[in-house]
Amino acid sequence: MKIMCLNGWGGKLHEELLPYIATTAPDILCLQEVVHSPETEKDWLTYRDGDHVLPQRANFFRDVCRALPDHVAVFCPAAQGVLWDEEKSIASQWGLATFVHRSLPIVGQVQAFVHKDFSPVGYGDHPRSRSAHGVRVFDYIANRPLSVTHMHGLRDLNGKMDTPERSAQAQKLIDLSRQVSEPDDLTVICGDFNVEPDSQTLKILSEAGMSELVTARGFKGTRNSYYKKPGRYADYMLINREAAVTGFDVVYDPEVSDHCPLILEL
Template sequence: MLRHWQLHGTIPLPGLISVKFLIAAVFVVLVGGAAQANEPNQSIIRVLTYNIHHGEGTDGNVDLQRIADVIRRANPDFVALQEVDRNTQRTGGIDQTKQLAELTGMHGYFFRQIDFAGGEYGQAILTKSDLIERQQFMLPGEPEREQRLLARALFTVGGKQLWFATTHLHHADNDIREGQVAALNALFPKIDPMKQPAIVCGDFNAVPESQAMKTIAGAWTISGAEKNLPTFPAVKPTRQIDYVIVRGANEMRVISTTVLAEPLASDHCPLMVEIAITP
């Protein structure tokens, strides 16, 4: 059951409809207490990134309904999920992406990282939009252990094509993680951010002051970078390791960034970001 929501540094927009087209000439929103005006005909999307720990909560129980409840309550247009099982023995042979898609009423796309426990383990994207194409790329690391990847899919939002991606960077080795960040950046230069802006979400396993995040900040806009947004551990989070980053500053503007306090469903808190896209 969904716990109370906790806000870190920003004010969410109550009652916001997903991919909402603004027909008024001026629409005022609050970003960290400062009022800003949107341009007419912008689209607003809600993006959620969530490391779901294969559905295992902080009570040790695997319960996808709790994860689905968190997602439904947040009402996102796009969801990036990390640590997702598919038909593994440890989670009862369930295709977790398929089940979460059914429970949330969204489309679900699974991206395999490794074979694991009689099934597969990786990441997933949930969305309300129709898929144009999907791609996945293995990142440098330790192939004999958990191979890391970046998975992205192309969608049309507000008349514009948008790349939405999920990733999960190395948890322990700084050099490997920085190499993965370099590979992440290298995957996007050929994409024109004016024509196809990009959003990358995930568990970066790096705190804001790390070299990995400084490298990302040189090429991307980090949502809520000026705020204190701890996402881990889920019970009394003390540090941020989950992020939403955007590329295509002329096309996208971050409106709000919010940590959703859910201490039970996973060992991470989900991070919600609202983004305005100019057609």
């Protein structure tokens, strides 16, 4: 069983990302920063937020679906705002997505918000709405159920420090994981949490019985050369039974986003 967690950066590096995902072919892919623009067939649009201007792969969700044709795909929007085709505005949804290989029966699912609620008329003020998604599957090879829940943690313009909102979203993430899991399940929680390793978020998850793998296994960050700011950690993978892990890696090469893929093997 191979599980990948990745912030896809809106598909900015899609020429590198899509072949990498297709070749790696994780059984479960937890993907954050996914763009879905059903009103257009355009490949590229532009995101504008003051001085923050980024190219966005307009139908990134569609692109990843095509790269993983043997997977069941679920898109979980956090907000609908606009992207731009020069001076024309295009309605576009932004959120996260989960891809599960069709050989794995999905026997449970949960989708909800860990911060705010769905924003239907704009991306909203920072810190913006954040969603989470969990699936429970049955792994016939290992003969056991497995639950995987991921989120994209809120981005605070003041930094990655602890805040009451971040503590609340950590507890909501645990609650969602428990909602989709049975007590004896092998359980994974992952995502781009937007916090540092000494954060209250990871402490809350640890107190809930989850073991964090990125720093525990000596990795020095989850960002690559595309990320120019200080603070090299953002993404985490946690599991409730570390003995089930047969491999874990933070992939620095190839660079397919400004975040590194996290790959867990069970």
